[in-house]
Amino acid sequence: MTATDVKLKTYLNYINGEWSASETEETGTSYNPANKDEIVGFYQLSSSNDFDQAATSARAAQKEWQKLSGNVKGDYFLKAASILEERIDDVATTMTKEMGKTFPEAKGETARGVAILRYYAGEGMRSNGDVIPSSDSGALMFTSRAPVGVVGIVTPWNFPVAIPLWKMAPALIYGNTVVIKPASETAITCAKVIECLHDAGIPSGVVNMVTGKGSVIGQDIVEHPEINGISFTGSNAVGKQLAHTAVSRGIKYQLEMGGKNPVIVANDANLDLAVEATISGGLKSTGQKCTATSRVIVQNDVYDKFKEKLLKKVEEITVGDGLEEGTWMGPLVSEKQLNTVLDYIEIGKEEGAKLLFGGNKPSSSNAAIGHYVEPTVFEDVSPNMRIAREEIFGPVLALMKVDTLEEALNMANDSEYGLSASIFTTKISNMLSFMEDMDAGMVRINAESAGVELQAPFGGMKQSSSHSREQGRAAMEFYTNTKTVFVKG
Numbered sequence: 454m455t456a457t458d459v460k461l462k463t464y465l466n467y468i469n470g471e472w473s474a475s476e477t478e479e480t481g482t483s484y485n486p487a488n489k490d491e492i493v494g495f496y497q498l499s500s501s502n503d504f505d506q507a508a509t510s511a512r513a514a515q516k517e518w519q520k521l522s523g524n525v526k527g528d529y530f531l532k533a534a535s536i537l538e539e540r541i542d543d544v545a546t547t548m549t550k551e552m553g554k555t556f557p558e559a560k561g562e563t564a565r566g567v568a569i570l571r572y573y574a575g576e577g578m579r580s581n582g583d584v585i586p587s588s589d590s591g592a593l594m595f596t597s598r599a600p601v602g603v604v605g606i607v608t609p610w611n612f613p614v615a616i617p618l619w620k621m622a623p624a625l626i627y628g629n630t631v632v633i634k635p636a637s638e639t640a641i642t643c644a645k646v647i648e649c650l651h652d653a654g655i656p657s658g659v660v661n662m663v664t665g666k667g668s669v670i671g672q673d674i675v676e677h678p679e680i681n682g683i684s685f686t687g688s689n690a691v692g693k694q695l696a697h698t699a700v701s702r703g704i705k706y707q708l709e710m711g712g713k714n715p716v717i718v719a720n721d722a723n724l725d726l727a728v729e730a731t732i733s734g735g736l737k738s739t740g741q742k743c744t745a746t747s748r749v750i751v752q753n754d755v756y757d758k759f760k761e762k763l764l765k766k767v768e769e770i771t772v773g774d775g776l777e778e779g780t781w782m783g784p785l786v787s788e789k790q791l792n793t794v795l796d797y798i799e800i801g802k803e804e805g806a807k808l809l810f811g812g813n814k815p816s817s818s819n820a821a822i823g824h825y826v827e828p829t830v831f832e833d834v835s836p837n838m839r840i841a842r843e844e845i846f847g848p849v850l851a852l853m854k855v856d857t858l859e860e861a862l863n864m865a866n867d868s869e870y871g872l873s874a875s876i877f878t879t880k881i882s883n884m885l886s887f888m889e890d891m892d893a894g895m896v897r898i899n900a901e902s903a904g905v906e907l908q909a910p911f912g913g914m915k916q917s918s919s920h921s922r923e924q925g926r927a928a929m930e931f932y933t934n935t936k937t938v939f940v941k942g
C-alpha cells in the first residue's frame with residue numbers, strides 16, 4: 454500500500470479493555486524499511502492524559518487480578534498463546550514490514566512469543582517461596598511473593614513480539630497489571646500482540662498499551678505516581694535517564710541495554726562451526742540485537758583460514774526485502790539506524806581499520822528504496838578504535854588478531870559492556886577458563902552469541918543491564934517483592 458491508499462488501518466491505544474483513540478487526534482506513521490514509501494499503518498500519538506487513564510485503569514484492576522489463582526491467570530495466557538499461534542503469519546508479516554527482519558526470523562520470534570506465554574502460564578502453579586526454620590520451635594516462618602503493583606514497560610523495535618511478551622507475561626502472572634509503551638517503529642506489531650490478550654478475554658485494565666513518543670509517554674511511564682516499577686530495553690542513554698527518575702521516586706527498575714559482544718576463535722576451533730555462528734550471531738536481524746556478535750577475536754594460527762572461510766560465506770549473503778523468498782538479510786529498521794551504521798563504517802575507515810567486505814548501500818536499484826546496507830567486515834581493528842568499543846547495532850564485524858588465548862580473553866573483557874560472549878574451541882581447559890574469566894551475563898561455548906532461551910535468566914554485566922535478570926524464573930526477582938512471614942499460634 455502507498456501513502457495515497459485510504460484503506461490503511463489506524464491502530465488505537467488499549468486502555469481499560471477498550472480500543473480508544475488518543476485525545477490528541479494525532480497519529481504517527483509506521484513505514485516499511487524495505488520500501489520507505491510504503492506505509493504499514495498508523496498509531497496513536499498519545500498525550501500524558503491518555504497515559505494517565507491507562508495507569509489509573511491498571512491501578513483499579515490490580516488487586517482483583519492479584520487475587521485470581523495462578524491457574525486462572527495462566528488460562529488467559531494459554532488462550533492468548535493459541536490465538537497468537539493462529540495469527541502467526543499475520544503477526545510475522547507485520548513485524549517484517551515494520552522492522553525489516555526476514556519473514557522466517559519474524560515467524561521464529563512469534564513462535565517464541567507463543568512459547569513464552571505457555572511457559573509463564575505454568576509459572577502460576579509453581580512454588581514461590583521457601584519455608585525457613587525459625588529459631589522459635591513453635592513458629593512457622595516462610596517467604597512469599599507479593600506483586601510490585603502496576604508495572605510500566607518500555608520496549609524497543611528489534612524484538613517487537615518477544616520482548617513485550619517476556620516482560621508482560623511474568624509481570625502479569627505474578628499479579629501485577631501493566632501499561633506498555635512499545636517502540637514507535639513497531640507499534641502495530643505490538644498492537645497485534647495485545648489483540649491476542651484482549652481476544653483471550655483478559656480482564657479490563659490488566660493490560661494497557663499507549664503508543665506515542667518516547668520523550669512523552671516514555672517519560673510519563675516512569676514519572677506517573679501509579680507506576681511502581683519500570684522494565685526497559687533499549688539504548689543506554691534512555692535507560693539510564695529512566696533509572697535516574699526511578700531512583701528519585703524510589704520505584705523498582707530493570708534495564709536491558711547494549712552489548713559489544715565478542716566471539717573468540719581458538720587455534721583448535723572447528724572453523725566451519727565458528728564461521729557459521731559468527732555470521733548468524735553477527736548478521737541475522739541485520740546485526741540489530743543486543744546479543745549480536747561484533748568483535749571477532751581470532752588466534753594467529755587460524756586467522757587467515759578463518760578469514761577466508763568467513764568472507765566466502767559473507768559474499769553469499771543476499772540482501773533484500775525480508776518478505777521475499779531467498780533474502781537472508783533484510784534492511785535496517787530506519788533511516789536513522791542506517792545513518793548510524795554508515796557513520797560507524799566511515800569512522801572505522803578513518804581510524805585505520807581495513808575494510809575487507811561491504812561498507813556501502815547495495816548498488817541494486819531495489820536497494821535504493823529501502824534502508825539497506827551491505828554486510829560489512831573490517832580487519833586490523835585495534836581495541837581502542839570506536840568500532841571496537843561502541844555498539845553499532847548493524848551488520849558490521851570487526852576482526853581482531855591475537856597470539857594467545859589469554860590475550861583473547863583480556864581483549865574480550867576490555868569493554869564497558871558484558872552481555873554475551875562466545876568461544877569456539879575443542880579443548881576443555883579453554884572452555885573452563887572462558888567460563889570462569891569471561892565477564893558476561895551469557896557465556897556461550899561453541900554457540901553463537903545471540904539467541905536466548907526463554908526459560909533461562911537473561912541479562913548482562915557492567916553497562917549492559919541494571920544487573921538484574923529477565924526471563925525464566927529469574928523474572929520473579931523483579932516483578933515481585935519478597936515477604937517474610939512469621940506465624941505463631
Ligand SMILES: NC(=O)C1=CN([C@@H]2O[C@H](COP(=O)(O)OP(=O)(O)OC[C@H]3O[C@@H](n4cnc5c(N)ncnc54)[C@H](OP(=O)(O)O)[C@@H]3O)[C@@H](O)[C@H]2O)C=CC1
Nearest residue numbers: 608609635636637666667668671672687688691710743846
Ligand atoms: N538493547 C537493545 O536491545 C536495544 C538497543 N538499542 C540501541 O539504542 C540505539 C538507538 O535506538 P533507539 O530505538 O533510538 O533506542 P531508544 O532507547 O531511544 O528506544 C527504546 C524505547 O525507549 C523509548 N524512548 C525513547 N526516548 C525515551 C525517553 N526519553 N524516555 C522514555 N522512553 C524513551 C522509545 O520510544 P520511541 O520508539 O517512541 O522513541 C522505545 O520505546 C540503537 O542504535 C542501539 O544501539 C536500541 C534498541 C534495542
Ligand SMILES: O=C(O)CCC(=O)C(=O)O
Nearest residue numbers: 611742743744903904905
Ligand atoms: O538474542 C536474542 O534472542 C535476544 C536479544 C535481545 O534481547 C535484544 O536484542 O534486545
